[in-house]
Amino acid sequence: MNARRRSADRTETIMQTALDLALEVGYAKLSMEAIAGRAGVGKDTIYRRWPSKGLLFLDSLLSLNQRALDYPDTGDVLADLRQQIHAAVDLLATPPWGPLYRALVGEAQHNPAVAAGLNDRFIQPQADKTVARLRAAQTKGQVSPDFDLELAMAVLSGPLYFQLLITQEPLTHEYVNRILDALFAGLDPRPRP
Amino acid sequence: MNARRRSADRTETIMQTALDLALEVGYAKLSMEAIAGRAGVGKDTIYRRWPSKGLLFLDSLLSLNQRALDYPDTGDVLADLRQQIHAAVDLLATPPWGPLYRALVGEAQHNPAVAAGLNDRFIQPQADKTVARLRAAQTKGQVSPDFDLELAMAVLSGPLYFQLLITQEPLTHEYVNRILDALFAGLDPRPRP
Amino acid sequence: MNARRRSADRTETIMQTALDLALEVGYAKLSMEAIAGRAGVGKDTIYRRWPSKGLLFLDSLLSLNQRALDYPDTGDVLADLRQQIHAAVDLLATPPWGPLYRALVGEAQHNPAVAAGLNDRFIQPQADKTVARLRAAQTKGQVSPDFDLELAMAVLSGPLYFQLLITQEPLTHEYVNRILDALFAGLDPRPRP
Amino acid sequence: MNARRRSADRTETIMQTALDLALEVGYAKLSMEAIAGRAGVGKDTIYRRWPSKGLLFLDSLLSLNQRALDYPDTGDVLADLRQQIHAAVDLLATPPWGPLYRALVGEAQHNPAVAAGLNDRFIQPQADKTVARLRAAQTKGQVSPDFDLELAMAVLSGPLYFQLLITQEPLTHEYVNRILDALFAGLDPRPRP
DNA sequence: TTTTAACCGAGACGGTACGTCAAGTCTTGAG
DNA sequence: CTCAAGACTTGACGTACCGTCTCGGTTAAAA
Known part of the structure; x- marks a missing residue:
């Protein structure tokens, strides 16, 4: 013992x-x-x-940084998502974590075991939480029943990862808000009649 | 000589x-x-x-794979985007290119020079082309004048990169279509009255 | 262990x-x-x-070629020296050793560490043995008390090294004998009265 | 031209x-x-x-350092040899030349062409001059006719090279004198009756 | 309590690749 | 035609880590 x-x-x-x-x-x-x-x-x-x-x-990063990235459920989906994503973005902006997380994702590109571990231990759980929060809202009728939750999750995460990994411009609350607003207000490009 | x-x-x-x-x-x-x-x-x-x-x-990949990923302009924005993104996705699905491109992005996570080169020589030009094509449509009144073109580009690219780099699920035309449709049809989650 | x-x-x-x-x-x-x-x-x-x-x-040459080059003491200094020097000369004439030893001395000309090692582990011990053998003879009265032992050692060794390293003519017993005879019979150049 | x-x-x-x-x-x-x-x-x-x-x-060292190392002939062999050898020793003690000459001899140990060039262009000519000077003295009866001139040359040069290349102790006029005196006064080790 | 087996730190080991250096050869363009 | 400039192939340098493999020297449990 x-x-x-x-x-x-x-x-x-x-x-x-x-x-x-x-x-x-x-x-x-x-x-x-x-x-x-x-x-x-x-x-x-x-x-x-x-x-x-x-x-x-991978283990070091995930085990020693067990910050709860759980979604609150205040009843206001948009506010809850915003708060949670702001928290995530703040974490990545706190100096060491952004580069370290980027390095981890980089490593996952060559090393399938790391990719699998990263997905199983971090990506999927986070995605599931996001989808679950959205589904809760859907159940309560706050969100249309034919809203594609998986796609919504991807549309929320994708641009952030794109910015983090590819263009490497800083992630700001303002950018998160633009994405959230577009998603929720509708990003309808169609010309108004 | x-x-x-x-x-x-x-x-x-x-x-x-x-x-x-x-x-x-x-x-x-x-x-x-x-x-x-x-x-x-x-x-x-x-x-x-x-x-x-x-x-x-980086140089090898970009120089020897100079496939024109230029947007056509048939007058139909949605069709043009779809065709171009399908071409990109096809390229990444053709066996060697997906993993190699993933490795390159992975390398960019540790190596700032690679990151810069990748951005300057590939990412930015592609993004610019997408934005330019959207702007052309905007000029012609096919797209609302207050549509956020940069954000649209990020919403189109982000989920694809997320799938390519993070979840590593296969990129399909069907997935591209879902994103495009959501973007253009409006991904309005608000419950219908 | x-x-x-x-x-x-x-x-x-x-x-x-x-x-x-x-x-x-x-x-x-x-x-x-x-x-x-x-x-x-x-x-x-x-x-x-x-x-x-x-x-x-240096280590390889000296450690793996630990032939005892010790002087016998039969009571006859001249014979003992002759035997010992003949043995040394024979060693250097045995094909690989001459060129290898020359290379080692060559290396010592650029590399102070090799020079020091060579001196400490080979040259000085050999010189000391020669001087010791001469001193023994001196003690027994076989050699004049004001005979310069160090110089004798140099006069014995010098010409051999000169021949080995500089003129690169073969070292023969006959040449050794000429030197020994000159040293012991007296190499007096003065015209006889 | x-x-x-x-x-x-x-x-x-x-x-x-x-x-x-x-x-x-x-x-x-x-x-x-x-x-x-x-x-x-x-x-x-x-x-x-x-x-x-x-x-x-080799060429650089020999061509650009064409100091006349020719023997004078004042009539006094011993003095002439002493002066000439002192000059050589002085040259080797003048800072750059000793190490450079040592390096050249070192190179000659691996490189037969250098060895040959060194012999032909420097060693042999010097040896010949020494022998010639001794022969002149012999002709004048200043030196016994059965004095071995070649051996004398080797006994003069050898210990100097030994000191220069092997023990690497400084070459002094005093050491040269000891050798010359031994050679000319006779280095007779035999116990006096 | 004594034995015994697992575990540990330390670091040697066979390898692979790194990035640098210089050797000696070859090519080009200027004069 | 000769030259400086310097690119080229070759091959060795000495370094850094890799992941594996002993080696003794603690322990903690079973006997």
Whole structure:
């Protein structure tokens, strides 16, 4: 039992060290040797827990940053979505997290295991929460029954990821609001009669 | 003149070899040494042209895949957008290109030079074309004058990139159509009176 | 203990391989990569043990060729010196050793660490033995008390090295004898009265 | 004629530059590229004149340091030898020349062409002059007719080279004198009756 | 309490690739 | 025709990590 507790301590130490080092030198220059050295741990002790640097990093980022990104349900869908997405955007704007999260997504592009882990442990749960919140509103009649919830989720997330990963312009509340407003007010391009 | 021509030949050979190797082993296992060896070229000859593997790969991908992704202008905005985006999606679905493009975007997450190059040479031009096509329609009165063109572009691109990079589900024409229809028909979630 | 033993084995293997390769291609074309490859060893494993090619080679040559070049003491100084120097000359004439030893001395001309190692591990000990043998003879009254032993050593060694390194004519027993005779019979150039 | 003169100028310039650079960075770090660059000359222009770095360096050292090391003939052999050898030793003690000459001899150990060039252009001529001076003395009856002149030359040179190349202790006039005195006074080790 | 087996830190090991450097050859355009 | 300039192939350098594999030296549990 004690052994297991020490084991758990070590697991935590390693993840924390990995994160610290990633903050200092960036994910690209993060090395298992440096993590092991700094954590005062043998390399095997790391490899016994995680099969690759990517998965260790994924675990570190997700486990140590367990901020509740849960949706409130105040009854006002739009306000709830806005608040939740603002929180997410704030997190990504807080200095280390944006680049680290970008690095993680980058890693997922080469490493299928990381991609799978990222999806299963973060992306899908978040998407599900968004859809669930929308569905709740739909049930209450606040949203039209033939509104495509999955698509709405994609239209909300997509532009943010596009900005984060591709154009790398800063994510602002104002931009989030424009997307939300377009989605909810209707982004109808048709010329008015 | 001859020297310059031979030089240009070599540049092309190197890019082609880089691409070939990337197809065979994937970007992650692509090495400068292997490229140099296969291309029958010294490593310096590569480093004289590109400062890093990422930029060589960026150049290879963009230069050797100069498919015109220009928008037609048939007068029907929706049809033109649909055709153009379908073409892009088809390209990404053609086996090697999807993973390679994903790898490139992944690399851009660690390497600012790649990110900048990708933006300047591909993302921005494409975005500009989309906006230009929309603006043309706006001028002709086919689209409402207060329609936010930049946002429309982001709403069109974002979900596709989200699917490509994050959920990694296949990109289909059907999905493109859903997005286009939502955008143009209006994705109004408000309950009908 | 096992680890240390395996370590020592590897050290020996590397030195032996270095020597083998030097025999085949000569010191000038000897490369760390070739040694590592042939020995089935990573380059780091070599660099962990020796900081440069020169010092590895020095170690290989001296450790693996630990022929006792000790002076006998039969009571007859001249005979003892002659025997010992003939042995040294024979060694240098045995095909690989002459060129390899020349290469080592050559390396010592650019590389102070090799020069120091060569002196400390080979030149000085040999010189000391020669002087010691002469001193023993002096003690026994076989040699005049004001005979300059250091100079005698230099007069014995110098011409041999001159021939080995500079004129590169073959070293023969006959040449050794001429030097010994001159030294012991007196090389008095003064015209006889 | 003009072309040839310019050609000769260039040859001189290259050798001078090689020597200058060798003084600055040492022979080991001397590179053809650096010489060409500094001399304002294409690499081919160098390779057209000398087939290798070693031979260029040999040429530079010998051609640009044409100090007359000729023996005077004042009638006093011993004094003449002493003066000449002191001059040589002084030259080697003047800072750059000792190390450079050592480097040249070092190079000769790997490179037969350098060894041959060094012998033909410097070692043999010097040896011949020494022997010639001794022979002159012999003819005048100042030296015994059965004195082995070649051996005397080797006994004079050998210890100096030994000190220069092997033990790397400083060469002093005092050491030269000890050798000369031993040679001329007779280094007779036999116990006096 | 003593034994014993798992676990650990440390870091050596065989590899692979890095990015740099220089060698010696080859090509071009200016004079 | 000769030259400077410098691109080119080649090949080695020394470094950095990878992921695997010992090695002793603690422990914590079973005996």
